[in-house]
Amino acid sequence: MDDGRSYVVIGGGLAGLASAVWLAEAGKRVTVLERRARLGGRTRAMTVTGVPDPADNGQHVVATGYEHLFRYLTSVGTADAVEFPHSGSLRWPGGRVTALHTRGVRSIGTLFGAHPDAGAAERLRAAVATVRLIRQALRPPADLADLSTGQWFERIGMPAKARVALWDWLALGIAAEPVQRGSAKVFAGVLATAVRLGLRDRRAVSIGYPTVDLDTLYIAGAERVFRERGVEVRYRAAARRIVVADGTVRAVLLDDGTEIPADAVVCAVPNSHIRGLLDDLPEHPEIYAAADKLGVTPIVSTNLYLDGPLGTKAAMEAIIGGAGVIDEVFDRQRMHRRPTDGVWLYCLTTSGAYEQIHRSHDEIVTEQLDLLRRYYPDAAQRKVVHAQVVKMPEATFSQVVGTDALRPDQRTSVPGLVLAGDWTRTDWSATMESAAQSAARAVGALLELPPA
């Protein structure tokens, strides 16, 4: 119901879109301010002239436990555009492939020992270490915050083969940081969330992917909701400061000097863009300091359009031992169930790409093709029709040792001013679910405001 307030959402990424959609659903008058010329933030499609099937700014996977993200997808009408396959593949040098079960009872077998060459004794040790890992995730030892994920795996005795085949890769995927740097506490937190959700829903949390590009998944439906509910979107509107006086939100000041009147604000920008916006908030020094310490981590994604198939066995393939060059290969033909039309699209991901981010487009493509040829025998015959390298130096906030306790709450000392974004405090690491959950909490806090 319209309460006469003007609600302003700063940032048109997932957290901002979800906040705006949910406020509009609640009947509020909403304006979205986005500094770019388009919505989507870090989840968007990339167009390539003359090539069918738009790729994304980076392949995004989802988990069954992403309940707030699914609430958003339901609001924008695309909840059925996500699929959870029964398995992915682990791909080894020379082209060897083993199954990575992501659903059902067989996923427990994967969890307890995914390495195809592990003997019975090693599998038993992996199972014992996994149980220990889960127990410590649920009841973290006092010093876990001081450990890297790698140190934690070592301490609980996770066998090397289990680490190579599953755990190091999983930890890299969750924290977007190599295990030598990634925080054990962050990884434990996500594991604990997954276990709790699994127990609640009586099914293991599994991994899936969108069957459409990210513009179709997240943006088109939001734009429809905005049209239907009269949400105004202002593009190229970079917010500079949220104006607060006497403990009340008054306006949002833009870079060009315009003041947008506001009675309530969701500030949904990444930690790397927060500085200045909260200057009127008494606790801004602590929030800025935390935002700086959280820092950023790079991801490099390469969308390779080839003249023939690569010979994948599953839509998602983890490249074992390819860390630093390629972590995963995603087969968009399988994912989007689309005819190939003479061009095959493969999306390659490298998380924690501290070295790769500094290389040129051509160097990255050459290095990745060399690696693909070692893992996919068919790659030798393939020609690159088009290659698109998407470097994201600020892909997510960094979840290295010492960062787990830094994330600020959505509520601030000013009731009409709330924070959202993947970096604010949630049950997840830097993920789309974290962005959506933060939006749910931020909107929840605003809907509790007393009548205007």
Ligand SMILES: Cc1cc2nc3c(=O)[nH]c(=O)nc-3n(C[C@H](O)[C@H](O)[C@H](O)COP(=O)(O)OP(=O)(O)OC[C@H]3O[C@@H](n4cnc5c(N)ncnc54)[C@H](O)[C@@H]3O)c2cc1C
């Ligand atoms: C390559 C890559 C792969 C990823 N893979 C996965 C994955 O597999 N699974 C997963 O769950 N997550 C993944 N993530 C993380 C996920 O994309 C992010 O956590 C999520 O999209 C963050 O959403 P957000 O709304 O918090 O931030 P953003 O999407 O960054 O949105 C913030 C918005 O605010 C705008 N903005 C900034 N400053 C201002 C200002 N002053 N005024 C107005 N607007 C402003 C920005 O332009 C942007 O549109 C990945 C991220 C990347 C980059």
